Structures are given as structure tokens and as C-alpha cells.
Amino acid sequence: MSDEVVVVTGIGGMGKVIARRQGIGKTLLIADYNEEALQTVVDELKADGHNVIGQRVDVSSRDSVAGLAESAAALGRVTQVAHTAGLSPAQAPTQAILAVDLVGVALVLEEFGKVVASGGAGVVIASMAGHMPLELTAEQEQELATTPAEDLLVLPYVQSIEYPAVAYQFSKRANHIRVRAVARRWGVRGARINSISPGVVSTKMGHQELASETGAITKAMIDGSASGRIGTSDDIAAASAFLLGPESSYVTGTDLLVDGGVVAAARSGQLFS
Template structure:
């Protein structure tokens, strides 16, 4: 039952949303229609401001500080979620774009952090629950060299980023970090599906195409080819954050109860247009 005089809904399941940026908060609002919310972000003040706004609008939302590059922060997040109980949904939205211009930081956040969160929540999510990891259509833009796959499939090895940088050599740049981290994230969700399934859990990646978001708008300044991609998209526009949040909510719902170990590409047909034979 709802708690009298408040927006608290202890009878609802919990959704953990990692990342309080633009897309993260749109996803949180959509999930918050049927979940309690635990919103995690490196910027604790930002997360708390968002949660205060949500509570004033009738959502059941609390904030926690979490830097996904910090194992201790991730462990604390898992413990906090477990203490709340009935953890049904994990929406991992945090990520860095090529605009970060830092190979190490992009790999650490987009892949190593995501893998660490996935590992920590395997014992936290309750049967019937789902982990949804926001990826990118960039994962589909190029073929990953077969020689890199064993390394990319082991992101939690202690020297992972250094070893990958050594393999790439001069190609260890921000753009490569972004596309490889997203391709490896999609592979991670496929690889983990059997182990998650044994716990009664589902895990999927969700790859938006060109998305109208603050981060997406910033990337036009750093990528000369992005406008050409927009012009190539069959639907002729970017997707909205609301559209992505709607797909995320569907994947978290019982309507998607047989969807796991796969990537959901929401790109307006972009990959079909630019890589028709892939």
C-alpha cells in the first residue's frame, strides 16, 4: 500500500537507474510510473536534486552517489538496492561519448563499469527481474577484429584497458574506445544471458541510433560525419529520449518476459541504410 501523506510506494518493485543525465532521468520518469526509484550518479548533489523534483511530482525516488569506475561505490549501490528490497529492474544508462576525448575514461565507464555493475547485481535482482544496458548503434557501425574479441570479452581483468590500448597502438583513441566499448557491451549481455537465466533474470542491451539529447547535441560539434548519418537515416530524424525510455520500459515489463541475451536496435533504420549487408 502507499504510505499515507507521501508518495512512497513500498508495495512497488524497485528500479535502479544508473546515470542521472538527460536520458537517465527520462528513463527514470518512465520506470517511476510503476517502480520505486533508486537513482545513482557520480554527482550526488545532481542526483538528489532530481529526486527531490521527482518526489514533489509524486514519484517514490531516492538518490545515491555512485561512480561506476569505483568498485567500492558499485558495491555500496548494490547493498543499498538490496536493503530496499524487491529489486526488479536495473537500467544502466551512464556512459561517455567520444566527446570525452579520453580512451581510458571511455572504456572505464562504458564497459568496465557496466560489467562491474552487471556482476554486482546478479545476486541483487529478484527472479523475474531484468537488466537493461544502454548501448549505441555505434556498436553496429563496424566489425570488431576477431583478434580483439577474447580481450573485449574479459573487461574485468585487472589490466584490461592497458592491454587493449597496447593491442590497438596508435588507434587507441576516443572514437575507437566508444565503438569498441559499445560492441563489447552488447556482447556482454549475450554472454551473461545463460548465467542470468539460471537466476530467473533477463539481460539485454538497448542501442539507440542518433538521439536528441544534450550529450547527442554536443557530439555534433566533435564529429563531422554525424550530420551525414542523420541525413542517411530512413526516418529522416533523430529519435527522442521519450522513445528510448518507452522501449526501456517495455523491456523491463512482463510483456518482454521472453527477451534476453540480445540487442534491441532503435535507430530509425540507420544501420540498414549504411550497412545493408551486415
């Protein structure tokens, strides 16, 4: 058994598939807020032959995230970190989305940036929503890049966010900014960090969005994209495997858009034409 440790936060559709793919021959530490769901996935992966440990985590709590990072480091060399935990507008109110999708990502980047091994890599699952138009000043971008995680929620323009959809889009744009900002810090440790922005993916979250009051718009995005199809967890796991593996050794501090061409169609004025 290798001394390498793979950490995956969030064990929904994407997280479970990434864990199954990346954890072969390594120690796999998976984490989720829902203990019952977490144990179910631990049992599944163990039955498939994985060396897997589960740990409950609240990604909006520094103590909880730091505890997960410490557990990972105690198991061996933390060479891969995939942060997939998140909430969508159909799942949660504004404040919960900001706590998990904005603060949670910042905490994971900060705490795992302290323990990731040389040669290691991390990926954050963001969203194509972060590529959609959103007005931010240079000063706001700088604040989102450098403000300590716990202080992000007290920024005036963050406090002014009312709607879950805006909170989600804002958080995902902030994820892109935050990943760029910490890339140098991770690089000092000999590690890389990137984000992936999925489009509409066939997961529980994706289907909740399709069934929501904005589902018709989401469906139109799929139909108007170059691929014309919904994404799969395997699509995102394949992108994660690239960014976590040696083939991407010169790629860090950036975002990989895996959306079937939705953003390309939107930016060229073809999405709803």
C-alpha cells in the first residue's frame, strides 16, 4: 500500500466517483456533513477493495476543516485533495450557500495548503456560474482574494446579497479568484491547485436545479450548448484526474471549464437563439 493519501470532501455524485477513481492503491479519506450518507459510501468503497476512512466535516467551520487536514496528514503524504462539497440555489438559502460555497472553499484552501505534500495537487469544484457576467471592482476582487476566510461574510457587498442564485454565482466567481490567489502559497510547498467549473451535471444537485422554478432556463442552457447534453460525474472525474495527475504538472492557479460549451454559446450570443 502506498503512503499517499487522497482526500475528497463531499460524497455526492461527483465526490464519490472522484474518490473511487483516485483512491486506488492509496489511503482514501472522504468527508461529508451527513454522517449517515458518509458511512454508506465508506461501506460501498470498502466493499470494492478501497482502503477508506470517513470523517464528518462542516466545511464552514475552521476547526472542523483543520481537524480533517490534521487527520489526513497523520495518515501519510497528502498528495491529492478534491473539494466537491457545495450547495446550490435549489438546495439552500442565501446564508447557507455563502457559508459553504464561499467560506468553505476558502477554509479548505487555507488548511490543506498547510499539509499538502510536495508533488501534490488539489482541485476545487466551482461552477460555470462563476464564468457568467458579474460586476466586481478591482478592489473587491483583491478583497475576495486576500480576506481571511472567516471575515468574508462581513464584507459589505457580501452582506448585501439577498438571493440564493446570486449567492451561488458570486461564491463560484470567488472560488476562481481564491484559487488563483493561493496558487503561489501551494507552489512554495511544491504543490498545485486548480478549480473545475462544471456545467449542468446529472447528480442529485443537478436534477434538483432542473426541477426548480428556474429549471426551464437550465434545460435551455443544455439544449443551446455545443454538446447538447447534460454532463456526467465521470466527465468531472476525468477532468479531476488530469488536474490531480502528473500530466498537468505545469498547470496551476487556473480554472478548467467543463460545461459542454454552455459558456461559449452564452458569450457568443448563441445560447438562446
